[in-house]
Structures are given as structure tokens and as C-alpha cells.
Amino acid sequence: MVNLRALQRDFLESYRGDSSFENHIRMNGPSPRNRLSIHHNTIRVGLKKALAITYPLTWELIGEDCANGAAYAFLREQSHLPKTGNLDEWGAAFPDFLEQFPPTQSLAYLSDFARLEWLKHVAYSAKDQTPLSVHAFKDMDPENYAKLRLKLHPSAYLFSSSHPLDQVLGVVNGDVESIELESRKSYALVIRPLQSVHIHWLSEVEFAFFSFLKKGESLIEAIEKIDGKQFQFHETLSFSLQNGLFSEYAFTS
């Protein structure tokens, strides 16, 4: 009698193509291979669907057939299987795989676009917190601004790419007809302050400013470290408050 651990390991091997597990199955009508295929199919289709739910824009961008093919190829490697029963946290490795996957390798922007979509997925389920509004600063002494430390909302993620991801997203949304293969960077801030996830496209200096805030630098430290000539402080602060980018503030000692 085989022990349970050995039997479960044989199932894992069967997922990778080994037939030993079939020897554990009682012969009774439909063949052991057919019986086992129901489980393999449930697993593959279930995980492919989970990826399609996490990366709907990527599916839209490259088409369902191509995306499904990439997903099934991704799932052939054991290292890509989920490690826990919480599938909401699984799938972060898919963009790296797309970068190496021959049929999509020529789409240089694809893996970064998928990475951005992963952040969109993570932001959707991030911790809830009421964003700071302009009223939080209404009665603040302007002299305290220098000591202000602003915390980005828990759902805020910053992402930069060597490719114009704003254009790629425009194509998916039907706002742009084609992607120009120009060498232009893009800078994104992904956030879900309330119900919906938003992607804000930033300038390079705004991206640097928010990156310093995300690291915990005070407002004045962040401003000192970026190119002040390019930076519009009041416009950026106003934009931040209007879009719920901050969740907390404190004063440095």
C-alpha cells in the first residue's frame, strides 16, 4: 500500500506528464488516463481563467487565442503553480514569462504592460483607507509644510517603463489606433482610493517626487532631491489631493 505523501507526489508528477499515478487508480469502466484527465483539465482551465481575470487588458491586447496559449505554456512549469489556496495572490510571474515566451517576445512592451496590469490587480484588493482631502490642510500653518511627511495611499503603486505604456493602454481602450514604436519612457501611478482603480500618467519629475514620498522622505526632502525647475509643486499637490493619492500625514521632528 502506497503512503499518502507518495501518492500525492505521484499526482504532481502526473501533472508534468508522468503516468505513474494511473497505477493507483482502480480499473472500472473509463480508463485511468481518462479519469485523471478530468483533474488535469480542471486544474489547467481553472488556472488559465484565474490569469485571464487578473490580466484582462493583456488578454485584450494580444487576443484570446495567443493569451490562452501563453497561459497554458506558463502552467506547464511546476515553479509557476500557485503555492497556496489564495489564488488572488498568484500570477505575478506571468509578465516575466511573457518576456521569454517566443510567440510574444517581439512585443517589447508586452511584459511591462502586464506588470502594470498586475499592479492594477494588487491595488484593487489593497487595504482600504479614506484618502486625505484638501480639508485636512485647510487650517494647517504654512510654516509646517516644510516638516510635512505625506504617506501615499496603501493602494498606490509606482511603475516606470522604457515603453509608452500609455499608448498601449490607449490602443486597448480604443482611444489610439496604433502603437508607435518610438523609444519613449512612461511613468505610471496606479491607485484605488475608493472603488475604482485609476492609472495616472506622470512626468519623470513627478514620478521621482512620488517615489521619494513612497520611500518615506518628507515633503521638503523629496522636493530637494528632484529637479525643481521641472516641478510644479502646487499643481502636483492639488492633483494629489483631488485624486486621493495620500492617506495620512505626520510632521518630522
Next chain:
Amino acid sequence: MTLQPLNPHDLVGVGLRHPHYSYVLENKPPVGWFEVHSENYFMKGGPALQFLERIRKEYPLSLHGIGLSLGSADGLDKNHLRRLKDLIHQFSPFLVSEHLSWSRINDAYFPDLIPVPYTEETFTLLAQHIDEAQTFLGREILIENPSSYLEYKDSIFSETDFLTSLCQKTGAKILLDINNVYVSAFNHGWDASAYLQAIPAELVGEVHLAGHSLRTFEDGSVLRVDTHSSCVCDEVWALYHQALQQGMRAPTLIEWDEEIPNFELLMQEATKAQGYLQQKRIAYG
């Protein structure tokens, strides 16, 4: 206001899935309770949790797990248990359930409910895991009989003996999925009616009803597959009637997970189940 079942044994619930959130909140359909998959709400925040909080204010809730992998030789995932406990604390469900199956080995998780061999070794292991889960969660859980597509050569117990003994030993209750009984019985040549007769009515804490599909292979062989993608079939309704005759008057759930229809069709199925329950009440006087 939180609704409390007046008679929890006569309440029919519906499996709540994402496409119906808004409909339920706007229309407040007369459903006894809702059941959700626990793992779909393991996140830190976001709209899905907010929807569930609003729905919980109106309806009793049951948490049905699909990822704890009670039958895993690797042991239970403590982090998974902690998250389940947090969810229970947040939503105060009246039922918490899992499956007689395994899904995880060597740090690989399969989103499937794979049967265990019914041996003394797996009985001891499952009893330990159920005991560990109930102790950690501080409450009774229900264990669902699986839909199975294969039987193991090494099994020495029938599924009914194994599940019944397991629940008697651990104090867990049975979540009797009657569609699973029908599907497994067809796939292995069991007698579905005899299966129900072998389950003590007092151990059944919940009943599931769902639809399934047929898979025909190239060699002409056929298996029934638990896809939850259609209405409950007549044979399963007949088995439900038998279960009620046997005194299994437990909260009953209509499940539908694939090709999800509009909510009205789920309500029709729930109303049909309620009709069976009411017939029994009249019959009992």
C-alpha cells in the same frame, strides 16, 4: 439589522457570485441566506469585501472553503487558517465548511478537489487536520463529500463509512452535496440511493444542490463532471426528496459557478428546493 433564521433547517440559500452583487443589493431577493467561497475574500480590502459587508447586513452568510486542503500529507497551511479565522471574525458566518479532498503537495497548489484514498492512514491524518482546524477556528466545521472521477486501488473503506466515521470522531458535520453523490455514483457504479441511506441524518448540517455536465471520451466512455453549470437534474431532485424523507432537514444551497445565469433562474431553483422542504413539513404535520 442582521437576519437570523427562524428555523435554519427550512432555509434555502444561494451561492453568491460576483455577477450578482449589485442585483442582490438593489433587489433584496427573498433568499434565506448566501454562501461564498472563503478564499475569494482573503484580500486586505477593496470592493469585493465591501460588497460582502453590505450583503451580510441583510442576510445570514455561510463560508465555504475550497483551498484548505484538509487531506494534504504536507499538513495544513497555517497562514490559510489564520486568514479564514480573520474572515470568520469579520463576517460571523452561521456555517463554515470544507471538503473531503486534497489540493496541495510540495509547495504546489492545485485548484481542484482531488479525492483521498480511504485508508487508515488518511483517516488518521484527516481526523488530525479537522481537529486542528476546529480547535484553531474555535468552532465546528462541515465536511463536503467530493465529486470523484477516480477511485484508488488502496481504499479499504467506502466513502460513506469513511466520512461518517470521520465526522463522528471529530465532531464535524457533513455537508451533503447530493449532486456529488449522483456524479460519483454514476462514475463508479455506486448506488446513489444506498449512499444516502448510509449517511446518518443527524450528522448532516447542510445540503448542496447543483447541476453537472457529461464528458464523453474518444473511446465512447462517459464521466459526469461536477461543473455547477446547469440546473439541478431530475435525478438529483429525487435524491433530495429521499434525503428529506430520511430526516435530513438541513439548510440547503443552490450552487452555480460556471456560465452563471441571471439571478431569477437561481431563485427558481431555490423556490423549487423550498417547495420540497415545505412538502416535508406538511407531511410531518
